[in-house]
Amino acid sequence: MTPVEFRRHLHAHPELSFREHATAAFIAEQLAELGIEHTPVAGTGVLARIPGRKTAAGDRRAVVLRADIDALPITEQTDLAWSSCNRGVMHACGHDMHAAVLYGVLQRLAAEADFSGTLFGLFQPGEECNPGGASLVLAEKPFEGYDIRAVIGEHVEPQLEVGTLGFRAGKYMAASDELRFRIHGTGGHGALRSQLKDPVAAGAELLTRLIALNAEECVLSIGRVEAAGATNVVPDDVRMEGTLRTFDEREREIIHRRIANIAADIDKRHGTSTEVEIGRGYPCVVNDEILVKRATALAKQTGLKVEMLPLRTTAEDFGFYCRVYPSLFYRLGVGPGAGRTHTSRFIPREEAIDTGIDFMSRLALQIFNRP
Numbered sequence: 001m002t003p004v005e006f007r008r009h010l011h012a013h014p015e016l017s018f019r020e021h022a023t024a025a026f027i028a029e030q031l032a033e034l035g036i037e038h039t040p041v042a043g044t045g046v047l048a049r050i051p052g053r054k055t056a057a058g059d060r061r062a063v064v065l066r067a068d069i070d071a072l073p074i075t076e077q078t079d080l081a082w083s084s085c086n087r088g089v090m091h092a093c094g095h096d097m098h099a100a101v102l103y104g105v106l107q108r109l110a111a112e113a114d115f116s117g118t119l120f121g122l123f124q125p126g127e128e129c130n131p132g133g134a135s136l137v138l139a140e141k142p143f144e145g146y147d148i149r150a151v152i153g154e155h156v157e158p159q160l161e162v163g164t165l166g167f168r169a170g171k172y173m174a175a176s177d178e179l180r181f182r183i184h185g186t187g188g189h190g191a192l193r194s195q196l197k198d199p200v201a202a203g204a205e206l207l208t209r210l211i212a213l214n215a216e217e218c219v220l221s222i223g224r225v226e227a228a229g230a231t232n233v234v235p236d237d238v239r240m241e242g243t244l245r246t247f248d249e250r251e252r253e254i255i256h257r258r259i260a261n262i263a264a265d266i267d268k269r270h271g272t273s274t275e276v277e278i279g280r281g282y283p284c285v286v287n288d289e290i291l292v293k294r295a296t297a298l299a300k301q302t303g304l305k306v307e308m309l310p311l312r313t314t315a316e317d318f319g320f321y322c323r324v325y326p327s328l329f330y331r332l333g334v335g336p337g338a339g340r341t342h343t344s345r346f347i348p349r350e351e352a353i354d355t356g357i358d359f360m361s362r363l364a365l366q367i368f369n370r371p
Helices: 003-012 021-033 095-112 133-139 199-211 249-270 289-301 351-369
Strands: 037-041 045-051 061-068 118-124 147-157 164-167 170-173 175-184 218-226 237-246 273-280 285-287 305-308 327-333
Touching: 003 021, 003 095, 003 351, 021 037, 021 045, 021 095, 045 095, 045 133, 061 095, 061 351, 095 118, 095 147, 095 351, 118 133, 147 351, 164 289, 175 199, 175 249, 199 218, 199 237, 199 249, 218 249, 237 249, 249 273, 285 289, 285 327, 289 305, 289 327, 289 351, 327 351
Parallel strands: 061 118, 061 147, 147 327, 164 305
Antiparallel strands: 037 045, 045 118, 164 327, 170 285, 175 237, 175 273, 218 237
């Protein structure tokens, strides 16, 4: 099976996070046909293992290549011949492309295996929602006892042309947290304000003060507000939900405390009581600077165009790997005509698969061949 055929099969049969049962079975079947050793991981993931032919006894060097495999709750509207067969579910973020690239790399290196060490191919489930498949993979400790030289991942990027790769050294993608507030007060007739402890007024102030926390490396948004009253009825409770993105763990903790303090201050003046829930999401993606330097040099040597990327406020559970191992997460250009990710008409150019396979293969071999 070619990588493009592999990708089209996944695209036609998408599955949501942690439900990738058929996806994992298909991947396992294709790896078995190639004679590649593989085991389940994180429930609905697959971990492939290829030992290099030059590996000496006691050589525990290893490289992990990671691709995510879950899809999104989106109804596809592309009219492609290989459109989603699962209504309401679509590979709208390119995870089918990521998996196809990884499959192609394993296909190539299994046939050659001209390296010293162990290559892991990680088809990871559940990137799109907490707790994140990466955290579950690490909890199983599948790489324990190995000298992990790098964990490498990629993501499609429609703002880059095919044949272009995007890199950023150091912090790159944001840590993400989910915010939930429930403001308890005393509701009643809108005309009798002296009898109220108004949760709507408290909530409005809370929203305003939370939004004021926004800065270059702190992005906070409230996306849902519920106050089930009426024109002349103030409700007893108001609910709010939102998201917080930060780029530094110390700053992340400071913002958490400020949010709690702001809510407490507003309660004190309004007579309300606010429940604050901060659901910790993914950590920041921080790229190893040496790996970025080597990867950008390799990309240029192979004739690819390289662009250096700005900070990105979206989040990725790849950040969990960054906290444990030297890691590199880069962008694979799929052409501006692809449209936007997370939309029903996202169509990345499949020519990018060959670019991704060739570069990731070369990068893995380069890492193995360095002392």
